Amino acid sequence: MRHDPAKTERILAVSRELVLSRGVRNVSVSDIAARAHIGRGTLYLYWKTKEDLFIELVARDYVTATDEYIDALAEDPGIVGPHRMLPAMVESGLRHAFVRAVQTADLDTLGLLGQHEKTRALLGVLGPGRMSAALLPIWRRHGFARTDWTVAEQEYVIRAVNAGFYSLAVNTDAVLHPDGFDTGAVFASSVHAVLDAPGVTPAVESAAAEARELLIGHRNAVVESLSLAHHASRSLER
Numbered sequence: 001m002r003h004d005p006a007k008t009e010r011i012l013a014v015s016r017e018l019v020l021s022r023g024v025r026n027v028s029v030s031d032i033a034a035r036a037h038i039g040r041g042t043l044y045l046y047w048k049t050k051e052d053l054f055i056e057l058v059a060r061d062y063v064t065a066t067d068e069y070i071d072a073l074a075e076d077p078g079i080v081g082p083h084r085m086l087p088a089m090v091e092s093g094l095r096h097a098f099v100r101a102v103q104t105a106d107l108d109t110l111g112l113l114g115q116h117e118k119t120r121a122l123l124g125v126l127g128p129g130r131m132s133a134a135l136l137p138i139w140r141r142h143g144f145a146r147t148d149w150t151v152a153e154q155e156y157v158i159r160a161v162n163a164g165f166y167s168l169a170v171n172t173d174a175v176l177h178p179d180g181f182d183t184g185a186v187f188a189s190s191v192h193a194v195l196d197a198p199g200v201t202p203a204v205e206s207a208a209a210e211a212r213e214l215l216i217g218h219r220n221a222v223v224e225s226l227s228l229a230h231h232a233s234r235s236l237e238r
Helices: 005-022 029-036 040-046 050-075 082-095 097-103 117-126 128-141 151-167 183-195 204-226 229-237
Strands: none
Touching (some): 005 029, 005 040, 029 050, 082 183, 128 151
């Protein structure tokens, strides 16, 4: 059946508001239907289960965050360097409520949704660890990452730094630590110390173009697999 885009967005907006204020466990289909002014059965015409609706909220946040990286690369190719790209990706994730909830294991918001098969599949494509692992060969090829470490060693370090930054985030943007230092700058310096190739002039433009195409492919795969209608036009434009 053909869905009403305006109704789809209304249901999603209501669901987002309810989940963020109450948590997944405390939101029912009846709550959503009442707030969105639809019948209970209408929701099931758009999503097979309540969990599918909630997973779409998570997926949309990840897609929106990925779109930010894609646009940033187009505007400033220099951001492709790992010491800029990795902090930007994590800080962007912290600004998106559902990305933040997944990455910080916020069970009050997500309940068990963070362990759902579809959520794990989403993280397998757009999760920070997966994205970093996919970008690493590009960084190595174009002179942004040292090659005297193995790929496995570098992936491990990236995952550890990402996980630590997320787990220690203390406010919405995670820019300032309570002790007054800039956490993003510390993150960037850490990545620079362990990844950047000394004495090498990286190929910025070609690396940025390749990274952008990779990110576009990953975000479009999620849009198509989860049928995120609101984002479909961007998929066709890129």
